[in-house]
Every structure is written in structure tokens, then in C-alpha cells.
Amino acid sequence: MKAVVVENVVKSYGSKKDLVEALKGISFEVDRGELFGIIGPDGAGKTSLFRILTTLLLADSGKATIDEYDVVKDFKAIRQRVGYMPGRFSLYQDLTVEENLEFFATTFNTTIRENYALIKDIYSQIEPFKDRRAGKLSGGMKQKLALSCALIHRPSVLFLDEPTTGVDAVSRKEFWDMLQNLKRSGITILVSTPYMDEANLCDRIALLQEGKLLSINTPAGVIGNFKQPLYAAKGSRMLQLLNELKTFKEVKDAYPFGEYHHVVFHDEAGVPPVASYFGASGVEMFPVTPGIEDCFMDLMKTNE
Amino acid sequence: MRTLRFLLQKEFRQIFRDPAILRIIFVMPIIQLLILPWAADYEVKHVNLSVADHDHSSYSRLLISKVTSSGYFNLISYNNSFHAALEEVEQNKADVVLEIPAKFEQTIVKENEGTLFIAVNAINGVKANLGGAYLRSIIQDYNREVRLKWIQFPRFSPETSIEVHSSNWYNPLQNYKYFMVPGILVILVTMVGSFLAAMNIVKEKEIGTIEQINVTPVKKHYFILGKLIPFWVLGLFILTMGLLVTWLAYGIVPVGSFITIYIYAAIYLLAILGLGLLVSTMAGTQQQAMLISFFMMMVFILLSGLYTSIESMPVWAQWITKFNPVTYFIEVMRMVILKGSGLADISRQIIIIIGFAIVLNTWAAISYKKRV
Numbered sequence: 001m002k003a004v005v006v007e008n009v010v011k012s013y014g015s016k017k018d019l020v021e022a023l024k025g026i027s028f029e030v031d032r033g034e035l036f037g038i039i040g041p042d043g044a045g046k047t048s049l050f051r052i053l054t055t056l057l058l059a060d061s062g063k064a065t066i067d068e069y070d071v072v073k074d075f076k077a078i079r080q081r082v083g084y085m086p087g088r089f090s091l092y093q094d095l096t097v098e099e100n101l102e103f104f105a106t107t108f109n110t111t112i113r114e115n116y117a118l119i120k121d122i123y124s125q126i127e128p129f130k131d132r133r134a135g136k137l138s139g140g141m142k143q144k145l146a147l148s149c150a151l152i153h154r155p156s157v158l159f160l161d162e163p164t165t166g167v168d169a170v171s172r173k174e175f176w177d178m179l180q181n182l183k184r185s186g187i188t189i190l191v192s193t194p195y196m197d198e199a200n201l202c203d204r205i206a207l208l209q210e211g212k213l214l215s216i217n218t219p220a221g222v223i224g225n226f227k228q229p230l231y232a233a234k235g236s237r238m239l240q241l242l243n244e245l246k247t248f249k250e251v252k253d254a255y256p257f258g259e260y261h262h263v264v265f266h267d268e269a270g271v272p273p274v275a276s277y278f279g280a281s282g283v284e285m286f287p288v289t290p291g292i293e294d295c296f297m298d299l300m301k302t303n304e
Numbered sequence: 305m306r307t308l309r310f311l312l313q314k315e316f317r318q319i320f321r322d323p324a325i326l327r328i329i330f331v332m333p334i335i336q337l338l339i340l341p342w343a344a345d346y347e348v349k350h351v352n353l354s355v356a357d358h359d360h361s362s363y364s365r366l367l368i369s370k371v372t373s374s375g376y377f378n379l380i381s382y383n384n385s386f387h388a389a390l391e392e393v394e395q396n397k398a399d400v401v402l403e404i405p406a407k408f409e410q411t412i413v414k415e416n417e418g419t420l421f422i423a424v425n426a427i428n429g430v431k432a433n434l435g436g437a438y439l440r441s442i443i444q445d446y447n448r449e450v451r452l453k454w455i456q457f458p459r460f461s462p463e464t465s466i467e468v469h470s471s472n473w474y475n476p477l478q479n480y481k482y483f484m485v486p487g488i489l490v491i492l493v494t495m496v497g498s499f500l501a502a503m504n505i506v507k508e509k510e511i512g513t514i515e516q517i518n519v520t521p522v523k524k525h526y527f528i529l530g531k532l533i534p535f536w537v538l539g540l541f542i543l544t545m546g547l548l549v550t551w552l553a554y555g556i557v558p559v560g561s562f563i564t565i566y567i568y569a570a571i572y573l574l575a576i577l578g579l580g581l582l583v584s585t586m587a588g589t590q591q592q593a594m595l596i597s598f599f600m601m602m603v604f605i606l607l608s609g610l611y612t613s614i615e616s617m618p619v620w621a622q623w624i625t626k627f628n629p630v631t632y633f634i635e636v637m638r639m640v641i642l643k644g645s646g647l648a649d650i651s652r653q654i655i656i657i658i659g660f661a662i663v664l665n666t667w668a669a670i671s672y673k674k675r676v
Binding site: 054055056076079080082083084086088089090091092093094095099103104106107108109149 | 306307310311314317318321322511512513515516517518519520521522
């Protein structure tokens with residue numbers, strides 16, 4: 001049984017004149033107990049997708065089910081079994097940490113004590129501040145509280161919309177550790193993020209770009225599909241180098257990547273002439289293994 | 305029911321934690337009821353009078369002292385020429401000029417008639433109108449005194465005359481405060497019932513907490529009830545505070561029964577909360593809710609018969625007042641507090657306000673969509 005099934009979901013906003021197609025026919029499936037990442041830049045349609053799956057928004061067409069419940073027909077059953085943590089902190093700022101948690105527990109007809117075991121690891125970190133108002137918490141603590149509130153009713157599917165946006169690197173790592181622990185307790189997790197480096201931490205990832213899914217695969221699978229030779233290049237004048245690289249017909253794509261430029265070739269045969277041309281002018285060039293970001297850049301390029 | 309209890313608990317917690325709301329609830333009714341009735345005074349007092357006396361006789365002095373002792377006029381200058389007096393009007397120092405012509409006394413005594421001239425600054429229409437009228441009636445009174453002094457009236461008047469006596473019912477001294485205070489109280493209850501409630505729901509939208517509630521199995525009507533009940537209670541609380549203030553500050557005790565007032569207020573609040581809910585569905589931000597509320601409040605106040613009587617409005621405006629729930633509550637408050645009307649006397653207003661409650665709440669419920 002699949003935890004989440006999405007078939008051909010379309011959603012657009014606005015009237016005829018300035019129609020924005022947020023989702024252009026999305027289909028994917030998520031297995032039970034999977035940590036599924038939806039990776040895409042801002043405006044790709046991640047939030048729209050999550051809002052449709054959490055019954056907050058109606059899709060224009062297409063079908064989606066969660067634990068085999070239809071998101072439109074059985075929205076009541078779905079609300080009982082999904083947890084949703086919106087990208088923006090949206091708990092009551094004027095209630096204390098404990099009051100917020102208690103309130104959301106009661107809205108699901110449960111109590112903190114009943115599901116304490118599930119949230120213990122997360123909640124224990126903010127428990128010393130349980131009498132503090134939520135609005136006065138730091139960003140990292142707010143996020144932990146929001147996660148606790150989303151988990152308080154032991155959902156079977158958890159939706160996290162850009163949970164790590166605007167959170168420091170240490171808290172981000174901590175947060176992903178928490179997700180791994182939750183996964184172990186059997187909760188299916190869908191997480192959206194604009195950060196490519198977080199993709200490696202997911203079981204499977206879907207790359208979303210302008211409302212279309214470019215690829216669904218395991219992180220290793222996505223990288224494995226990247227067959228073209230990839231090189232890193234570094235010279236004394238980086239901008240000129242980038243422009244020059246793009247003029248070669250052997251070069252499929254070139255883009256800045258940290259302190260290097262990443263150069264994608266159409267095939268191995270194209271490498272030596274370019275390498276020798278730049279080698280003469282003192283440009284450092286060596287092969288690298290592709291990362292998720294390279295794959296994403298490549299998929300975007302082919303998609304255009 | 306358990307969910308509703310927790311929703312209410314949360315709502316009251318939030319209300320009592322917000323110092324701004326607390327201030328509005330406790331301070332606003334007291335301040336408004338203490339200040340507004342004094343300002344909203346129909347009687348025109350302190351009309352500034354400038355006199356141009358060309359006569360300087362004992363008769364003119366008698367007239368001037370009669371005018372100034374009435375209490376309505378401040379004599380601000382006593383001139384020899386009309387131009388000097390008009391100058392005062394131009395400088396906005398005087399509202400009314402009374403010109404007494406030369407030989408005023410002489411013509412009265414010799415020819416049994418005299419003329420006076422009144423010039424009124426009509427920029428403020430009400431003040432000009434009433435100021436002029438007061439002055440005319442004082443002069444008439446003066447005229448009668450002069451005649452009494454000279455003519456011995458016969459014991460029975462040779463002409464038939466009708467003398468009119470009037471008595472003021474329900475407000476014998478025509479104390480306008482008895483009339484204004486209940487009306488202002490209605491406005492206060494309306495503001496709390498509709499706009500505070502609207503702002504509260506819109507705040508949840510703005511902060512995004514409504515999203516978080518919407519993904520929970522909390523039922524739509526529980527959420528709405530959780531929002532409306534606290535403000536229903538607050539509305540009745542403000543009414544109680546207001547009635548206390550009217551008793552302590554103005555000594556106004558309803559002639560009718562408190563029960564009648566509370567029964568009507570309870571139904572009225574249902575209607576007005578429906579309006580608040582409707583505003584909240586129309587507005588996306590608290591700022592929008594504020595602007596809508598402000599606009600509606602202006603209409604409510606000016607077209608409710610609070611300050612000006614409905615009967616003197618143009619017919620189309622009278623029709624608008626019929627669609628203004630505030631109108632009916634003001635009517636009821638005045639009827640119960642001044643006249644002592646009972647439930648049977650206000651049955652028309654009760655039926656109408658029940659109609660308002662049904663229409664507004666149904667409308668609001670339809671336009672309130674749980675799926676944003």
C-alpha cells in the first residue's frame with residue numbers, strides 16, 4: 001500500500017489574463033515509511049502541492065490519495081492522519097510552548113501524555129522553556145515546537161514545507177537527524193526544500209521545476225543517471241573563462257560552482273581538445289563526480 | 305464539546321493576554337460614556353454676541369442686560385457702529401450682531417414701535433439658526449414686558465386666544481443626556497461585537513494559524529463558535545460596564561427592566577457577530593478589516609438616529625436606516641431606559657433583529673470557506 005499517490009494534479013492561479021500554472025500535471029507515489037524529498041527552487045510549486053495534499057487547497061484536476069483516502073472526498077479522514085508544518089511559523093505567538101502543544105493535542109482529541117514518546121526527543125529540547133510564549137522563542141526552537149505540534153497526534157504522513165529555510169547550519173543538521181529518527185518510528189515523511197545538499201539525506205527525491213517533475217529517483221539513482229563527463233575548471237579570470245567555455249561546441253553547459261566552474265561535455269571525445277586549449281593558458285581542469293545540483297542543472301537544461 | 309471547551313479556553317487566554325484588547329474593553333466604554341455625552345450637546349450655548357448700540361438709552365441697556373442674563377449669550381463687544389460689530393464677525397469672534405438703531409427709545413415711546421436688526425454668522429448652520437431664534441424669543445419677551453408696563457390689560461381678553469401648555473413625557477427636563485447615553489452605549493456594544501470579533505478572526509488568517517487549524521479535524525462550526533462566544537460574552541460585559549457608568553455618572557436608571565435590555569442585547573449581539581464574521585471573510589489582513597469596519601461604523605453612527613432624528617432625513621436615507629441594525633437597538637435602549645417599554649412593546653424590533661441575525665449569519669457561513 002502506498003502512503004501517498006498523486007496522479008496528474010494540475011493547479012493554476014489567477015484569471016485568464018495572468019494565469020500562473022503552479023502545477024502542470026504532477027504524478028508520483030510515496031511508499032510507506034519513506035523519507036521523500038521534493039527539491040525545487042522558489043516558485044516551483046512545492047507549497048501548492050503540499051497544500052493540495054493536506055486538503056487546504058483544491059486541485060483544478062487530477063487525483064491524490066493519502067493512505068488510500070481521497071484528498072477531496074475523504075478530507076476529514078485525512079486531517080485525522082496527516083501532520084503539516086507550514087513553511088511560515090504559524091502557531092499562536094501569544095500562547096506558551098506548552099499551551100500551544102496542548103491546544104493542538106486537543107484539536108486532535110488526544111493529549112500530550114498519550115503521544116509523548118513520539119515527540120520526546122524533540123520536545124525535551126524545548127521543554128525547559130515550556131512557559132515561554134511561542135513568539136519569544138528563537139528560530140530553531142520555534143521550528144522544534146512546530147514539529148512537535150505537527151506530530152502530537154501521531155500522524156501517519158508528515159508534510160514539512162521548507163522546514164529548514166532560514167535556519168542555521170547546525171540546527172539544520174539536527175533537524176534532519178530528527179527526521180531520520182521519526183522515519184524509524186514508521187512515519188512517512190514528505191519534505192520540501194530548496195537546498196540541494198539536503199537531497200542526499202532523503203530516501204528518494206523528486207526534482208520539481210516550474211510545476212513539472214523532472215525526475216523521481218533515489219539520490220544515488222539521480223546521480224547515477226548523470227552520464228556525461230563533468231569537469232571542474234579554475235583560472236585567474238573566472239568570468240572570462242566561463243564565457244569562453246560556453247563558446248565551445250563540445251561543451252554542453254558551464255556554470256559557476258563554488259570557487260570552480262563546472263563544465264559538462266557532450267561526450268568523452270570532446271574533452272581533450274578543450275582541456276588542451278585551456279591547459280596552455282594555465283587553467284586548472286580536472287574531472288569531478290557529479291552531485292545532485294549538477295544533475296538538477298542538467299535536467300533543467302534538457303527540459304528547456 | 306470538549307474541543308469547543310478548549311477552543312474557548314484558548315480564545316479567552318489570548319484575549320486576556322492582549323493588553324490592547326483589555327484596554328479597549330475596560331477603558332473605552334468608560335471614557336466614551338464620560339466624554340461623548342457632554343460633547344454631543346444639542347443646546348447651543350455660548351453664542352458670542354456683538355452689540356452695535358446707536359441709542360445708548362435706558363431701554364437699550366435693559367434689552368442688552370436681558371439678552372446677556374439669559375445665559376446663552378456672551379457679550380463680547382459693545383460698539384458704536386455696525387461696521388465695528390461686523391468686523392468681529394469677520395474675525396470669527398462674534399456669532400451674532402444685534403444692532404440697536406439711534407432713537408430706539410424715542411420711537412418706542414412716541415410711536416409705539418421700534419426696529420432692531422440681527423445679523424447672524426451662518427457658517428455653522430446650527431449655531432446660527434438657534435442663536436438667532438434664541439435672540440428673537442428674548443426680544444419678544446422684552447417686547448411683552450414693555451407693553452405690560454404701559455398698557456393695562458383688561459381682566460378678560462377681548463379677543464379669543466388659545467394658550468398652549470405642553471408637558472414633556474418620559475424626559476420631563478428634556479435632558480439630552482438621557483437620550484444620548486443609551487445610544488452611545490449601543491455603539492460601544494456594536495464595536496466590540498462586530499469589529500473586535502472580525503479583527504480576531506482576520507488575525508488568525510494573517511498570522512497563518514488558521515492554516516494550522518484547518519489541517520486539524522476541528523469542525524468549521526466549532527471554530528466559528530469558539531470565536532463568537534467569547535465576543536458575545538464580552539459584548540454583554542461591556543453593556544454591563546456601560547450601564548454601570550450611566551448610573552454612576554449620570555444617574556440614569558432604566559425605567560424598564562434590565563432583563564428586557566439583556567434579552568434584546570443577547571439577540572442583537574448574535575446579529576452583529578454575524579456581521580463581524582462576514583467582515584472577516586471579506587478581509588485578508590487586519591488593515592483591510594480595519595478599513596471596512598471604519599467605513600461601516602461611520603454609516604452605522606450617522607444613519608442610526610443616534611445624533612440626528614431619522615424622521616428628518618430624506619426618504620432614501622430613511623430606507624438605509626431600516627437596514628442598519630444599530631437603529632433598532634438604539635430605539636430599544638431609549639424605549640426601555642426612558643419609557644420603560646417591556647418585551648411586548650419592542651416585539652417589532654426583536655423580530656427584525658432576529659431576521660438580521662439569520663441573514664447575516666447565513667451569509668457569513670456561506671462565504672466562510674474552510675478551504676482557503
